[in-house]
Amino acid sequence: MSENFVPDDLFMDRLEWQLASEYRRKQLLGPVRPKIVLPRRAALTLLVAGLFMSGVTAIKAAEYFKDSWRKKIEIARVETEVRLMEARRESARQSAARAARMYALGLMETGEDRVADFSVKKAGLAVDKSLLNRDEVRASGASPRDEIYAPKVGGRDFVGERLVIVKKEAELEMAAREIRRDRKRDKFALGLVSADEMKALEAEAAVQKAAILRLEKRLDLRKRFLAGGLTAQAAEIEDRLTGAEEDLGAATAKVEVLRERMKRQETLEAVGMASPGETQALNTALDSALDEQKLAVLEIDVLKKSK
Amino acid sequence: MTEQQWLATYRETVRDLYGYLARRTGGNRELSEDIVQESYLRALQSWKDKGLPDSPAAWLKRVARNILIDYLRRSKWIDPSGLRPEAGAADPPADDPLKPLKILSAISSLGQKRAAILEAFYYDGKSVREIALEMRISERAVEGQLRRARRSLKSRLPDPPSNGGKNE
Numbered sequence: 001m002s003e004n005f006v007p008d009d010l011f012m013d014r015l016e017w018q019l020a021s022e023y024r025r026k027q028l029l030g031p032v033r034p035k036i037v038l039p040r041r042a043a044l045t046l047l048v049a050g051l052f053m054s055g056v057t058a059i060k061a062a063e064y065f066k067d068s069w070r071k072k073i074e075i076a077r078v079e080t081e082v083r084l085m086e087a088r089r090e091s092a093r094q095s096a097a098r099a100a101r102m103y104a105l106g107l108m109e110t111g112e113d114r115v116a117d118f119s120v121k122k123a124g125l126a127v128d129k130s131l132l133n134r135d136e137v138r139a140s141g142a143s144p145r146d147e148i149y150a151p152k153v154g155g156r157d158f159v160g161e162r163l164v165i166v167k168k169e170a171e172l173e174m175a176a177r178e179i180r181r182d183r184k185r186d187k188f189a190l191g192l193v194s195a196d197e198m199k200a201l202e203a204e205a206a207v208q209k210a211a212i213l214r215l216e217k218r219l220d221l222r223k224r225f226l227a228g229g230l231t232a233q234a235a236e237i238e239d240r241l242t243g244a245e246e247d248l249g250a251a252t253a254k255v256e257v258l259r260e261r262m263k264r265q266e267t268l269e270a271v272g273m274a275s276p277g278e279t280q281a282l283n284t285a286l287d288s289a290l291d292e293q294k295l296a297v298l299e300i301d302v303l304k305k306s307k
Numbered sequence: 308m309t310e311q312q313w314l315a316t317y318r319e320t321v322r323d324l325y326g327y328l329a330r331r332t333g334g335n336r337e338l339s340e341d342i343v344q345e346s347y348l349r350a351l352q353s354w355k356d357k358g359l360p361d362s363p364a365a366w367l368k369r370v371a372r373n374i375l376i377d378y379l380r381r382s383k384w385i386d387p388s389g390l391r392p393e394a395g396a397a398d399p400p401a402d403d404p405l406k407p408l409k410i411l412s413a414i415s416s417l418g419q420k421r422a423a424i425l426e427a428f429y430y431d432g433k434s435v436r437e438i439a440l441e442m443r444i445s446e447r448a449v450e451g452q453l454r455r456a457r458r459s460l461k462s463r464l465p466d467p468p469s470n471g472g473k474n475e
Contacts, residue, residue: 004334006326006328007343019313022351024308026355027310
């Protein structure tokens with residue numbers, strides 16, 4: 001009998017792994033048991049369910065893309081994405097050339113020519129990423145995967161390669177924003193920019209740094225997973241933990257900025273220079289940032305317990 | 308259904324299910340693997356709520372066959388009715404990789420009973436006696452159905468190149 005009539009061992013192993021994972025996810029997504037009545041416990045259960053929802057969605061998506069006609073559609077989609085990104089890169093090049101001419105004529109602020117160059121580089125990275133996605137879809141027949149525990153495809157580490165590109169994109173974005181922040185700092189020194197605005201910009205810089213740090217950690221996790229130093233489950237938990245810590249950092253920075261603004265707002269309102277409506281709006285934003293902070297703390301707590 | 312039962316059922320049935328599909332797709336590995344995968348995912352969804360069926364293997368084969376037939380109907384390169392290709396269409400080459408799927412497509416258009424008998428006899432290698440026992444009909448009835456099914460199938464398939472592309 002031809003070997004095509006007998007299932008491949010690798011296929012059977014991978015399917016068994018997928019079916020076991022799917023079974024466990026379905027168990028986790030099952031109905032909440034009646035004995036869980038405390039709000040905190042209910043919140044924890046919902047959070048765990050939410051954490052695993054995205055994984056289930058990813059598996060379902062991959063499952064449907066495997067059929068050959070869907071594979072063709074997916075390849076057509078990524079090829080369109082490549083063409084779109086190439087067109088954007090061309091447009092960014094033209095904008096950069098225009099910016100360089102205007103800068104030479106003294107019609108643009110300091111550093112804007114470099115910002116335009118960064119845009120061209122970012123557009124180039126977007127092309128690289130779309131080409132990578134296309135190669136992955138062609139090799140796997142499935143939509144590109146971003147999970148740290150995703151296997152290599154045809155011996156190629158698409159997840160790692162994509163992370164490197166995303167990190168470069170984040171670094172370029174940070175460098176471009178830093179040029180503008182530097183200009184603001186100079187203006188702040190001259191008293192042309194408010195302290196509030198400056199604080200918000202510094203918070204933004206902190207968030208960008210944290211995002212890059214997270215990408216470095218993800219790359220490290222990926223290397224450890226491929227080297228066999230981490231199980232798929234441990235890699236997933238560590239990855240989510242890093243993400244939750246980043247969320248906590250961003251939410252904390254936001255809370256600090258909003259609290260400062262709130263203090264000033266209350267003073268202005270007391271002397272009749274601000275309306276109660278404006279204060280209320282700021283208060284709502286602060287409450288929302290505090291909720292984000294609490295959720296991130298809760299998520300970290302759950303993930304640490306899951307280890 | 309516990310995880311152990313689920314995985315044990317998978318291990319017991321996967322080879323048989325794959326073979327069942329591979330025979331119908333002419334050994335098309337990619338298509339067979341896709342349908343095996345989708346069948347088990349559907350099984351998990353159904354069995355999780357309803358429990359294991361009496362015969363998981365039969366359940367899986369039925370679902371897998373439905374997925375395959377659905378695939379054939381939705382694929383534009385196969386006439387969904389399983390009828391002859393349009394007049395003037397070129398004869399497929401002798402080693403046409405789609406031929407097994409075209410044959411299955413034609414079989415599936417014969418009606419449930421005839422298709423089941425033909426598939427059991429030709430794809431699964433079952434004897435007339437075994438089919439008769441399974442379907443609870445006489446062996447004579449199976450033979451009659453097989454004869455009529457073969458005749459219907461012949462009229463629905465393009466003539467083989469060795470026959471000069473003409474009807475008998």
